[in-house]
Amino acid sequence: MSFTTDHTFHIGEQHSRNGKPNQDYALSGTFENGLAYIIVSDGCSSGGLTDIGSRLMVLATKQALVEISATINPFENPNAIELVNQRRDTLLEQFRRALDLEYQDLLATCLWAISSSEFTLVNLTGDGIVAIQTEAGLTIEQFEWDKNMPYYPAYRLNQTDSLFIETHGDEPYPFRQTRLSEESGEYCSPKSTLEGMSGWSVQIESSKLISLALFTDGVEQIDSLGYKEAVERLMAFKSTSGQFAVRRMNRFLKEVNTSGRGAIDDISYAVINFDES
Amino acid sequence: MSQDMESFKIGSGFQFSGSTIEDLGSSEYTLVTIALDESGSISNFEDQIRDMLIAAIEACFSSPYSNNLLVRVIRFGSQYSRQNGNGVDEIHGFKSLGEIDVNDYPTLRGGGATPLNDSVYSGVGAMNTYADSLVDLDFNVNGITFVITDGGENSSVATTKMVKDELKRSITGEVMESHVSILIGIDNGYGYAKDELDNYKDETGIDQFIWAGEATKGKLAKLADFVSQSISSTSQALGTGGPSQKISATI
Numbered sequence: 001m002s003f004t005t006d007h008t009f010h011i012g013e014q015h016s017r018n019g020k021p022n023q024d025y026a027l028s029g030t031f032e033n034g035l036a037y038i039i040v041s042d043g044c045s046s047g048g049l050t051d052i053g054s055r056l057m058v059l060a061t062k063q064a065l066v067e068i069s070a071t072i073n074p075f076e077n078p079n080a081i082e083l084v085n086q087r088r089d090t091l092l093e094q095f096r097r098a099l100d101l102e103y104q105d106l107l108a109t110c111l112w113a114i115s116s117s118e119f120t121l122v123n124l125t126g127d128g129i130v131a132i133q134t135e136a137g138l139t140i141e142q143f144e145w146d147k148n149m150p151y152y153p154a155y156r157l158n159q160t161d162s163l164f165i166e167t168h169g170d171e172p173y174p175f176r177q178t179r180l181s182e183e184s185g186e187y188c189s190p191k192s193t194l195e196g197m198s199g200w201s202v203q204i205e206s207s208k209l210i211s212l213a214l215f216t217d218g219v220e221q222i223d224s225l226g227y228k229e230a231v232e233r234l235m236a237f238k239s240t241s242g243q244f245a246v247r248r249m250n251r252f253l254k255e256v257n258t259s260g261r262g263a264i265d266d267i268s269y270a271v272i273n274f275d276e277s
Numbered sequence: 278m279s280q281d282m283e284s285f286k287i288g289s290g291f292q293f294s295g296s297t298i299e300d301l302g303s304s305e306y307t308l309v310t311i312a313l314d315e316s317g318s319i320s321n322f323e324d325q326i327r328d329m330l331i332a333a334i335e336a337c338f339s340s341p342y343s344n345n346l347l348v349r350v351i352r353f354g355s356q357y358s359r360q361n362g363n364g365v366d367e368i369h370g371f372k373s374l375g376e377i378d379v380n381d382y383p384t385l386r387g388g389g390a391t392p393l394n395d396s397v398y399s400g401v402g403a404m405n406t407y408a409d410s411l412v413d414l415d416f417n418v419n420g421i422t423f424v425i426t427d428g429g430e431n432s433s434v435a436t437t438k439m440v441k442d443e444l445k446r447s448i449t450g451e452v453m454e455s456h457v458s459i460l461i462g463i464d465n466g467y468g469y470a471k472d473e474l475d476n477y478k479d480e481t482g483i484d485q486f487i488w489a490g491e492a493t494k495g496k497l498a499k500l501a502d503f504v505s506q507s508i509s510s511t512s513q514a515l516g517t518g519g520p521s522q523k524i525s526a527t528i
Contacts, residue, residue, distance in 0.1 A: 238413060238414045238415055239298075239299060239414045239415075241299040241300070241301075242299070242300070242301050242302050242303070242304075243302065243303065243304040244415075246304040247304045247414065247415035247416055247417075248415050250304055250305070250415070250417060251415045251417075254417075
């Protein structure tokens with residue numbers, strides 16, 4: 001099995017209009033050990049320098065994946081996700097101190113996936129969308145928090161988990177997973193604050209996958225376009241060579257920007273394509 | 278043809294080549310075609326035209342968008358009419374600057390009549406066809422075509438209508454974001470071609486006609502400068518949805 005990966009990120013209309021930076025970041029590629037990876041992060045708009053925070057989140061995650069996958073088999077070790085996220089957080093703390101950043105600068109979501117020819121492992125902390133294309137069709141897993149207040153790994157770093165729990169205290173199920181599947185239909189699973197804080201993960205046999213994409217929640221904020229259609233259009237690759245995700249996103253934005261506000265929020269995605277041949 | 282090039286057909290027996298699209302690394306490209314007259318009347322300044330071509334291509338290397346250029350160079354003369362390309366010989370198909378070695382450009386050997394229609398049809402037709410394939414795969418594309426000649430049409434397979442239709446297709450915005458065509462006339466000492474080429478521009482719908490005057494070394498150096506600046510301006514316009522800013526031609 002071979003992989004092609006690509007990623008892209010764009011500033012949204014709101015940040016562009018207000019002179020704010022793009023707070024999304026994405027990265028993809030293949031490690032020396034042959035594992036393909038994709039990572040996206042969305043910095044909190046009301047945080048600090050979260051444009052830097054989202055970049056550091058992605059770079060720390062990439063480094064953690066490199067290190068952990070060099071020492072254990074991430075698809076067999078049940079602690080792999082925890083080990084990766086812990087190492088990521090340790091690196092983030094080091095970056096924060098070295099750059100004299102505040103914790104609020106690091107308020108950013110984190111979605112990552114790694115693939116070998118046997119398995120693919122996906123993990124989400126915060127919100128966003130995981131799109132899984134198989135022979136059976138497209139499955140879109142959407143994750144959202146009430147009040148648009150997602151859990152960020154930086155809360156744990158700053159030991160402010162309890163404040164986060166308090167914020168969502170009066171809501172029994174503030175975290176929701178909505179699945180739109182061409183194969184199995186629609187499904188919604190409300191989750192408690194604690195469940196949401198531990199995020200979501202899945203391991204899939206790579207042979208079942210055609211492509212896997214991670215999106216920040218910007219894909220849910222396209223003027224006059226539902227996220228299902230936006231994801232479907234962004235997954236409709238005409239080819240999977242070169243900068244295939246960049247090209248698809250550019251064409252998509254050109255089309256949606258012709259009427260209304262286009263992409264209102266920053267938008268990013270990263271994709272792995274699986275080729276059995 | 279090298280392994281990373283593929284061949285395409287335009288119609289009426291015209292063919293061209295271009296880099297394998299699956300191998301292209303950027304998401305947007307400016308297509309450039311330079312067509313050089315190789316009819317008998319250029320025989321006194323063949324070397325200067327080659328030098329002009331080399332200078333124009335070398336100048337493109339310093340463009341900030343040099344990685345987003347795909348350049349095709351053709352020559353035309355009735356001596357090529359018996360071959361597959363009708364009156365056109367492709368020196369190289371659409372390829373990135375990094376794959377072009379200007380030392381490989383052949384010395385021109387003037388001979389035969391001027392298949393001007395063939396050159397414009399091949400130039401713009403190939404660009405439309407290649408751009409079509411790129412746009413199908415979500416690439417963003419615009420283009421610029423230069424046809425450099427010292428005389429009017431007198432021996433083509435392609436008709437004026439064919440040329441007109443391709444030029445029209447190139448500017449509708451359906452294929453490329455924008456396309457600019459420039460006909461450049463050079464004086465071979467007789468000077469009679471100026472009006473004829475000006476009329477040809479109007480008749481076919483070419484965007485711009487520039488009379489470069491006598492084919493002296495100095496003027497051809499200025500022409501090379503104009504060509505490279507126009508290419509740079511076209512690549513800067515890519516993504517804006519509009520055509521490039523016109524470069525004033527003081528040659």
